[in-house]
Amino acid sequence: xxxxxxxxxxxxxxxxxxxxxxxxxxxxxxxxxxxxxxxxxxxxxxxxxxxxxxxxxxxxxxxxxxxxxxxxxxxxxxxxxxxxxxxxxxxxxxxxxxxxxxxxxxxxxxxxxxxxxxxxxxxxxxxxxxxxxxxxxxxxxxxxxxxxxxxxxxxxxxxxxxxxxxxxxxxxxxxxxxxxxxxxxxxxxxxxxxxxxxxxxxxxxxxxxxxxxxxxxxxxxxxxxxxxxxxxxxxxxxxxxxxxxxxxxxxxxxxxxxxxxxxxxxxxxxxxxxxxxxxxxxxxxxxx
Amino acid sequence: xxxxxxxxxxxxxxxxxxxxxxxxxxxxxxxxxxxxxxxxxxxxxxxxxxxxxxxxxxxxxxxxxxxxxxxxxxxxxxxxxxxxxxxxxxxxxxxxxxxxxxxxxxxxxxxxxxxxxxxxxxxxxxxxxxxxxxxxxxxxxxxxxxxxxxxxxxxxxxxxxxxxxxxxxxxxxxxxxxxxxxxxxxxxxxxxxxxxxxxxxxxxxxxxxxxxxxxxxxxxxxxxxxxxxxxxx
Numbered sequence: 106x107x108x109x110x111x112x113x114x115x116x117x118x119x120x121x122x123x124x125x126x127x128x129x130x131x132x133x134x135x136x137x138x139x140x141x142x143x144x145x146x147x148x149x150x151x152x153x154x155x156x157x158x159x160x161x162x163x164x165x166x167x168x169x170x171x172x173x174x175x176x177x178x179x180x181x182x183x184x185x186x187x188x189x190x191x192x193x194x195x196x197x198x199x200x201x202x203x204x205x206x207x208x209x210x211x212x213x214x215x216x217x218x219x220x221x222x223x224x225x226x227x228x229x230x231x232x233x234x235x236x237x238x239x240x241x242x243x244x245x246x247x248x249x250x251x252x253x254x255x256x257x258x259x260x261x262x263x264x265x266x267x268x269x270x271x272x273x274x275x276x277x278x279x280x281x282x283x284x285x286x287x288x289x290x291x292x293x294x295x296x297x298x299x300x301x302x303x304x305x306x307x308x309x310x311x312x313x314x315x316x317x318x319x320x321x322x323x324x325x326x327x328x329x330x331x332x333x334x335x336x337x338x339x340x341x342x343x344x345x346x347x348x349x350x351x352x353x354x355x356x357x358x359x360x361x362x363x364x365x366x367x368x369x370x371x372x373x374x375x376x377x378x379x380x381x382x383x384x385x386x387x388x389x390x391x392x393x
Numbered sequence: 394x395x396x397x398x399x400x401x402x403x404x405x406x407x408x409x410x411x412x413x414x415x416x417x418x419x420x421x422x423x424x425x426x427x428x429x430x431x432x433x434x435x436x437x438x439x440x441x442x443x444x445x446x447x448x449x450x451x452x453x454x455x456x457x458x459x460x461x462x463x464x465x466x467x468x469x470x471x472x473x474x475x476x477x478x479x480x481x482x483x484x485x486x487x488x489x490x491x492x493x494x495x496x497x498x499x500x501x502x503x504x505x506x507x508x509x510x511x512x513x514x515x516x517x518x519x520x521x522x523x524x525x526x527x528x529x530x531x532x533x534x535x536x537x538x539x540x541x542x543x544x545x546x547x548x549x550x551x552x553x554x555x556x557x558x559x560x561x562x563x564x565x566x567x568x569x570x571x572x573x574x575x576x577x578x579x580x581x582x583x584x585x586x587x588x589x590x591x592x593x594x595x596x597x598x599x600x601x602x603x604x605x606x607x608x609x610x611x612x613x614x615x616x617x618x619x620x621x622x623x624x625x626x
Contacts, residue, residue, distance in 0.1 A: 264495065271481050271492050278479035281441055283467030283496040283543065 107236050108357050109350055114242045116349020117249040118311065121304035122319070122326035123333070123341035124252060125297040131260075131336045132269045132293035135185060136193075138200040140301050141323030142207035143180065145316060147173040147302030148309050149215055152222060162225060166306060170299045177298030178291055185294070186287070190276075211316040219318075222309035245307050252300065253342045260338065269293060324365075325352070328372050333384050340384025347371075394419055395440070395471065395547045395580070400449035402432075402439050409435045411602040412449065417547055422569070422579040424589035424610065426623055427599035433582040434476055436599070437549045440580075441473035442466050453547065468496055470546035476555065476582075478536040482525030486516055489524050489535055493542030502542070509538040512568050530561030537565070537572075547578045554585050566592050586623035590614045598623070 126140050137143075151169030154160045160168070184203060188196050224241040231238055260266035272279045272289045279286050304326075305319060312318045329348045333340025348368055355364040375383065395417040402410040410432050417423045425433050438444045440451065442463045451458050453469055461469070472493075481489050490509060494502045510517040513534040519527060524535055533553055540548055550569065554562040562585070570592055573579050583589035590596060590610045598606040598619065606619065613619045 267484075267488060267492060268495060270484060270488075274481045274483055275479055277443065278475060278481065279492075280443065280463040281467070281473045281475055281479075282492050282539065283464040284492070285462075285464050 112350035112353030116346035120342040120345030123330040125300035127341040129297035139203035141319030144301035144305030148305035173299040173302035174295040177294040181294035219313035219315040222314040334382030337384035397451040422593040424593035431599040472545035473549040474540040476551040480524040493539035
């Protein structure tokens with residue numbers, strides 16, 4: 106039981122990273138491989154606020170998310186806008202390039218020596234029914250669920266959400282209906298990067314803060330997103346949670362070295378049976 | 394009144410529109426005829442600003458649109474219903490229609506939704522269905538309905554008969570006539586010249602990026618050249 110609960114908490118971290126990925130993909134159809142590194146940079150920025158300036162956690166979080174928003178817009182305007190209508194492969198290569206650039210930049214500025222990063226809440230774990238769980242872990246779970254629900258409702262029921270879904274399906278028709286598509290894309294990059302930043306700040310206490318902190322998390326977040334269908338926000342969270350649990354079970358019962366192998370085996374099986382992912386729905390019906 | 398004066402459009406080095414003059418009077422249906430590549434769709438795309446004019450001017454009710462973005466053109470009441478329908482396949486019929494009202498803040502959106510359903514009762518039956526599951530004809534109805542949700546003064550309609558069963562084509566053109574009677578001007582681009590001439594008040598014939606011929610649709614129908622080139626003798 107403890108293993109499953111711990112797995113769920115890891116799963117939440119993957120889910121948080123996956124939410125931002127899915128948000129950007131769902132709106133702009135770009136699979137952003139640099140997402141994890143952008144989250145890492147945001148986390149470093151929050152660390153600067155925390156340590157160099159000595160701001161409280163919450164203030165640093167807000168400032169870091171502000172940075173993430175601007176950072177997301179910067180990436181969109183300087184890099185992604187130019188390749189918005191380019192083939193997917195070009196976009197992938199570009200985001201992989203950004204991955205390496207951001208990783209290197211962080212390495213130059215802050216070095217590769219891992220340092221510890223504070224949790225949002227301190228305190229000893231509680232014991233609930235034989236399972237140990239800390240206040241911070243409860244916070245991570247609740248935060249993940251709130252963000253998932255919030256963005257799910259945004260997409261489903263608001264005017265902006267409708268515009269985001271429309272823009273991802275047909276940019277030309279969206280323009281003709283009066284939607285400012287580049288504005289919608291800006292929003293997706295800003296919000297998606299901020300979401301990634303939250304994920305980074307939740308990850309750093311576990312993995313320690315270093316330029317490479319997000320690489321494994323991002324791979325598993327991608328896996329979770331794919332498992333959930335890549336366009337569904339609840340799917341991303343559910344996929345992240347499944348992967349967290351499986352990973353933890355494999356580490357405990359088989360071998361920690363094999364966990365990624367088994368996770369990908371699971372994805373292979375799921376995608377073999379349901380190519381559109383668990384929550385993917387019918388992406389197949391395109392224009393007649 | 395929508396008025397184009399001496400509009401030029403270039404695609405790279407290709408001179409696609411070479412000084413088009415065209416007027417859509419209030420309350421009229423105006424059709425734009427011509428062969429493939431004559432510049433019919435380009436004219437509509439220029440008006441809605443999917444492509445940019447290089448020279449000339451165009452205006453609605455005396456207000457120039459030359460510096461506008463697509464969304465500003467929409468706000469001024471010119472709505473382009475594109476070729477091949479371009480409905481949002483993964484959104485429901487209702488969501489597609491609501492996208493049409495994206496820029497509106499007034500309280501009459503619900504009423505206009507009902508009005509679209511009186512034009513196209515089929516859409517009401519399929520209100521919760523994904524647009525991608527509709528037939529071609531139904532998608533065309535949805536595309537027109539979506540444009541109407543933006544309350545157009547002028548509706549730009551590009552090839553509404555393309556790839557649609559003949560029986561539905563008739564039905565759709567009847568409804569376009571009705572929409573026009575209810576106060577919306579229409580600029581119609583249509584391959585089916587016979588159909589276009591019979592529902593429109595005035596017509597222009599585009600050839601190679603300029604207007605080769607214009608006149609009352611009834612008169613053009615009897616014009617020998619138009620008969621030979623576009624009506625099959």
